[in-house]
Amino acid sequence: MAKLPVIDPRDVPAQRGASYPQPFAQRVAGRVRRRVGEALGLRNFGVNLTLIEPGGQSALRHWHTRQDEFIYVLEGELVLVTSEGEQLLGQGMAAGFPAGSGDGHHLVNRSPYPAVYLEVGDRSPGDDVHYPDDDLLGHAAPAPRVFRNREGQPY
Amino acid sequence: MAKLPVIDPRDVPAQRGASYPQPFAQRVAGRVRRRVGEALGLRNFGVNLTLIEPGGQSALRHWHTRQDEFIYVLEGELVLVTSEGEQLLGQGMAAGFPAGSGDGHHLVNRSPYPAVYLEVGDRSPGDDVHYPDDDLLGHAAPAPRVFRNREGQPY
Numbered sequence: 001m002a003k004l005p006v007i008d009p010r011d012v013p014a015q016r017g018a019s020y021p022q023p024f025a026q027r028v029a030g031r032v033r034r035r036v037g038e039a040l041g042l043r044n045f046g047v048n049l050t051l052i053e054p055g056g057q058s059a060l061r062h063w064h065t066r067q068d069e070f071i072y073v074l075e076g077e078l079v080l081v082t083s084e085g086e087q088l089l090g091q092g093m094a095a096g097f098p099a100g101s102g103d104g105h106h107l108v109n110r111s112p113y114p115a116v117y118l119e120v121g122d123r124s125p126g127d128d129v130h131y132p133d134d135d136l137l138g139h140a141a142p143a144p145r146v147f148r149n150r151e152g153q154p155y
Numbered sequence: 156m157a158k159l160p161v162i163d164p165r166d167v168p169a170q171r172g173a174s175y176p177q178p179f180a181q182r183v184a185g186r187v188r189r190r191v192g193e194a195l196g197l198r199n200f201g202v203n204l205t206l207i208e209p210g211g212q213s214a215l216r217h218w219h220t221r222q223d224e225f226i227y228v229l230e231g232e233l234v235l236v237t238s239e240g241e242q243l244l245g246q247g248m249a250a251g252f253p254a255g256s257g258d259g260h261h262l263v264n265r266s267p268y269p270a271v272y273l274e275v276g277d278r279s280p281g282d283d284v285h286y287p288d289d290d291l292l293g294h295a296a297p298a299p300r301v302f303r304n305r306e307g308q309p310y
Contacts, residue, residue: 005250005260006235006242009227037225040251044223044277045200047249068199070192072164072273080161087161094202095160096195105160118227120275122199 009036009049020060021147021155024136030056030109037120045122052078052115058107060134066127069097069119071107076115078107083132089117099124104132164191164204175215176302176310179291185211185264192275200277207233207270213262215289221282224252224274226262231270233262238287244272254279259287 012034018025030053037047052058061081072094080087080095082105089095089107097105109115129138129145136155139146147155167189173180185208192202207213216236227249235242235250237260244250244262252260264270284293284300291310294301302310 004239004242005237005252006244007249008247009249010247036249037223037251040225040249041253042223042225042251043253044221044279045225045275047225047251047275068192068197070195070197070200070202070275082160084159087159089161092163092165094162094164094191094195096192096197096202097160098196098198118273120200120202120225122277124199 005040007036007039009034009039012036012039012049014051018059019145020136024060024134028057028059030054031058036118043123045120048119049074050117050119052076052107052109052117054109054112054114056109058119060131060136061104061106062129062131062138063097063101063104064099064121064127064129066099066124066140067121068099069121071095071120072118074116074118076109076113077111078115078117079110080105080107099127102130104130160195162191162194164189164194167191167194167204169206173214174300175291179215179289183212183214185209186213191273198278200275203274204229205272205274207231207262207264207272209264209267209269211264213274215286215291216259216261217284217286217293218252218256218259219254219276219282219284221254221279221295222276223254224276226250226275227273229271229273231264231268232266233270233272234265235260235262254282257285259285 018028032051034049173183189204
């Protein structure tokens with residue numbers, strides 16, 4: 001019998017932190033991801049159940065050239081930071097980040113409680129990532145993502 | 156100032172029912188979708204906040220040739236029906252349907268309460284849809300989706 005498709009996403013193994021080079025990675029030490037889409041055999045897009053500890057952040061502030069991103073808050077509160085300002089996201093709120101927006105975003109947990117959200121991003125080929133606050137660029141090809149500084153030097 | 160990216164998905168306009176030809180459409184009359192991804196400007200994948208009324212169903216039982224699908228239950232209970240059997244999905248449970256599985260699926264609400272879930276599906280080109288229980292085939296190109304019977308006749 002084939003594998004049945006229903007899971008509890010909280011049973012997916014947790015992965016702490018990010019693949020950024022140091023010193024950037026330490027800023028995302030409070031992020032715990034569960035790769036739910038991969039656990040379900042999905043390949044066209046990723047779905048993570050992600051927990052941000054108090055004081056933690058989702059990522060460096062960034063935008064993608066090809067990938068669309070979507071988030072939906074399941075528990076707690078997060079502050080979305082973009083160049084347009086800050087917005088508070090409570091439980092049941094959603095946000096979307098279309099590819100090529102040119103406006104970096106990330107989520108910061110300024111509350112005393114963990115925050116949990118679903119995040120979805122597609123796997124369009126040739127996606128690069130820009131980090132407007134940091135001397136960092138992320139290149140998609142060849143996978144895994146390669147990080148360089150703005151002068152093109154690898155970390 | 157650009158549009159800020161946070162929304163309450165429950166504020167997105169509701170769309171009742173499906174685009175199937177009759178007599179199939181009436182079976183999905185109890186489905187109410189809010190196209191959250193489109194409201195956020197996303198194009199690479201769709202995200203819907205979908206409500207199934209008691210006695211309703213998500214779709215005809217189907218599988219996609221190219222599109223991956225993901226669902227996450229926010230409220231209530233749904234029964235997932237596939238060729239492998241039935242599974243109950245409560246709040247916080249997830250399921251995934253990789254492209255090309257060959258095993259049709261749909262969600263049925265057998266409870267006395269509405270059920271609400273998030274559904275995500277990518278927009279890979281050339282996606283066809285097979286409906287193993289019905290004399291129906293869905294072709295993706297040219298958009299919008301074209302429905303024919305198994306002898307190739309349009310509805």
